[in-house]
Amino acid sequence: MGFDKADVEPYGGWQGFLDAHVGNWGDDRMVSDVVLMDKDADGNPTVVGVETEFENGSSTNSFIARPLDPVSYLPSVSKSEGINFGPARMAWLDITWKTVHWNDLKPFEFSFTPIxxxxxxxPNCLKTHGIVPLYENTRVPSDEEYEQFLAGNPPWRLGGSWAQIFLQG
Structure with a gap:
């Protein structure tokens, strides 16, 4: 998805990167997944997993939805039996991506997305995501390394983000 500054700088920043990659993710490492919980018409729990088709990434990675067991959260059907709806750019993914860039999130920093x-x-409701950046090096940065982040010269590549969704009914 082009999280790293080095990915977006040739396009004039994150908005230019998005504009230049309308039909693809712009990065062969793109992977994503989300678990959606709901209830059917009879009030029974339903759990659906939405994940990218290729686990090792693809700049044209498609999303596949399939039911998950409501207890174990394991898929109930294979990916080939799921619903493939292409490389759809979903609002939750865009707002996550933008929040990382709007806030220039560094290791251990946290931010909420707009509601x-x-x-x-x-239930239909207002929602926000709590966003944590994921860097390719997962250890605690030294004081010197953290100073490099603050100076705008990160010693590690930003590889993605993790989002926790908060719902307000």
């Missing part, structure tokens, strides 16, 4: 209306699962 959006959630209508994918019930």
């Amino acid at each position: 959006i209306m959630w209508d994918i699962t019930k």
